[in-house]
Amino acid sequence: MxxxxxxxxxxxxxxxxxxxxxxxxxxxxxxxxxxxxxxxxxxxxxxxxxxxxxxxxxxxxxxxxxxxxxxxxxxxxxxxxxxxxxxxxxxxxxxxxxxxxxxxxxxxxxxxxxxxxxxxxxxxxxxxxxxxxxxxxxxxxxxxxxxxxxxxxxxxxxxxxxxxxPEDRARYNAYLREVLTPHREALSEDSKERLSLNPMRILDSKDERDQALLRELRVKPMLDFLxxxxxxxxxxxxxxxxxxxxxxxxxxxxxxxxxxxxxxxxxxxxxxxxxxxxxxxxxxxxxxxxxxxxxxxxxxxxxxxxxxxxxxxxxEGIAPPEERGPDLYVVPLLEEAVAEAFYVAETLRPRLRAEYALSPKKPGKGVEEALKRGAAFVGFLGEEELRAKELTLKRLATGEQVRLPYAEVAGFLLSALS
RNA sequence: GUGAGCGUAGCUCAGCUGGUUAGAGCACCGGACUGUGGAUCCGGGGGUCGUGGGUUCAAGUCCCAUCGCUCACCCCA
The missing domain is CATH 3.30.930.10 (Bira Bifunctional Protein; Domain 2)
Structure with missing residues (x-):
């Protein structure tokens, strides 16, 4: 804790x-x-x-x-x-x-x-x-x-x-002591202590008895002593x-x-x-x-x-904007593609915010996870992509999809996201 | 420092006057739905019931103490 x-x-x-x-x-x-x-x-x-x-x-x-x-x-x-x-x-x-x-x-x-x-x-x-x-x-x-x-x-x-x-305050504190000391017993416990320590603090006491007494005695405000x-x-x-x-x-x-x-x-x-x-x-x-x-x-x-x-x-109901998700979430479709997903994501950083799944997923699951993370794009690495050194990119907002060689991914995403 | 209220899973909470192995929802992980399901179904991990005593055949449940949290007082941002 x-x-x-x-x-x-x-x-x-x-x-x-x-x-x-x-x-x-x-x-x-x-x-x-x-x-x-x-x-x-x-x-x-x-x-x-x-x-x-x-x-x-x-x-x-x-x-x-x-x-x-x-x-x-x-x-x-x-x-x-x-x-x-x-x-x-x-x-x-x-x-x-x-x-x-x-x-x-x-x-x-x-x-x-x-x-x-x-x-x-x-x-x-x-x-x-x-x-x-x-x-x-x-x-x-x-x-x-x-x-x-x-x-x-x-x-x-x-x-x-x-x-x-300081001299005004001294005069005011003296005045408060003079006015309040005769009524000391009517004050709250806290205010009795304030009376000797710092009488001005009695003024903003939250105790109703204190406030009533102040009204009753028509205690003058500090401003009158400036x-x-x-x-x-x-x-x-x-x-x-x-x-x-x-x-x-x-x-x-x-x-x-x-x-x-x-x-x-x-x-x-x-x-x-x-x-x-x-x-x-x-x-x-x-x-x-x-x-x-x-x-x-x-x-x-x-x-x-x-x-x-x-x-x-x-x-007032004012919340901060939601945290931006990654630009790209790379999903390996097979076990052999996991390391590749890491590799592809890392080569895009730090110009792009790129994350990846650490274990193979079905495409549907991959989309789901990308959405949960608030990603703009999901990228699939399956058998075909692995062979061709390409990445299938799907824009989650629109569903449109392209397949690009690794080398073209960064350029495509940067212009798509701008 | 003072007072009041509250402590059950990561989160929100059930758990009747004490009675078998403490539950749900959400979240998380996995499976099903053969490469495009923030879905649905199935399964799973997770809890010294804040802690320590006591009463009792039996305590999450009752009593005492202690710690913690929350709110309020004092004071301040």
């Missing part, structure tokens, strides 16, 4: 994943993003510092191990910290700014698996580094939205908010999104779980994929590179989960 929360990918599911990533590649590279693949593990420090020691990811969800020299290494739980590490390591700050990077690959989190959540899952990441312009925030949102729309998804909703600058600059930044982002007619809604309660976010935060959701309805999300993280020991490098980016997008596509 594959270990908990992991799975083997093949067949239709794999094709769907590949299509999702290929679409993202097209969209992101059209915008000038360069593909950059970071290793799947890093020094643990990269995530502890980059993601934030207080986050759930770092506190309890990382696969961490020691190498033989005693260094602590971690299977990456997300992509952004590693991408910024690479930006710093390769001196990309001297490249023309901003630098747009993208990456697709596996991520690892030691959570309890459920629908849309796995211990090894796949993400597409995009990061635009080196500029504070709100245009780049809007661009990231558009690129995320477009990547998902381009694979065929319809039921998308884009949620936008701002978590403000400083002047963060406010202006958000307004700019909205302006650019509107101009491009991206259908977004302001979601004051939107809280991103990672410590490094400032100002813009966004998510894209899909209703039909279970409790984990976020397909992807992102935001701005101007302070991240300093946490990693580098100079200040502002950045904005997103990640989306390939598995979740696949679930959404499935829910």
């Amino acid at each position: 594959a270990v908990r929360g992991t799975k083997d990918l093949f067949g239709q599911e794999l094709r769907l994943h590949q299509r999702i990533v290929a679409t993202a590649r097209k969209v992101l590279e059209a915008a000038g993003a360069m593909e950059l693949l970071t290793p799947i593990f890093e020094e643990t420090q990269v995530f502890e510092k980059g993601v934030g020691a207080s986050t759930d990811i770092v506190r309890k969800e990382m696969f961490t191990f020691q190498d033989r020299g005693g260094r602590s290494l971690t299977l990456r739980p997300e992509g952004t910290a590693a991408m910024v590490r690479a930006y710093l390591e390769h001196g990309m700050k001297v490249w023309p700014q901003p630098v747009r990077l993208w990456m697709a690959g596996p991520m690892f989190r030691a959570e309890r698996p459920q629908k849309g959540r796995y211990r090894q899952f796949h993400q597409v990441n995009y990061e635009a580094l080196g500029s504070e312009s709100p245009i780049l925030d809007a661009e990231a949102i558009v690129l995320l939205y477009e990547s998902l729309k381009e694979v065929g998804l319809k039921g998308l909703s884009v949620k936008l908010s701002s978590v403000g600058d 400083g002047e600059e963060a406010r202006a930044h958000l307004n700019q982002v909205e302006k650019h999104l509107s101009r491009l007619q991206v259908p977004y809604e302001l979601e004051p309660a939107l809280v991103r779980g990672l410590d490094y976010y400032v100002r813009t935060a966004f998510e894209v959701h899909h209703a039909a994929i279970g409790a984990q309805s976020a397909l992807g999300g992102g935001g701005r993280y101007d302070g991240l590179s300093e946490l990693l020991g580098g100079p200040r490098v502002p950045g904005v980016g997103f990640a989306f989960g390939v598995e979740r997008v696949a679930l959404a596509l499935e829910a």
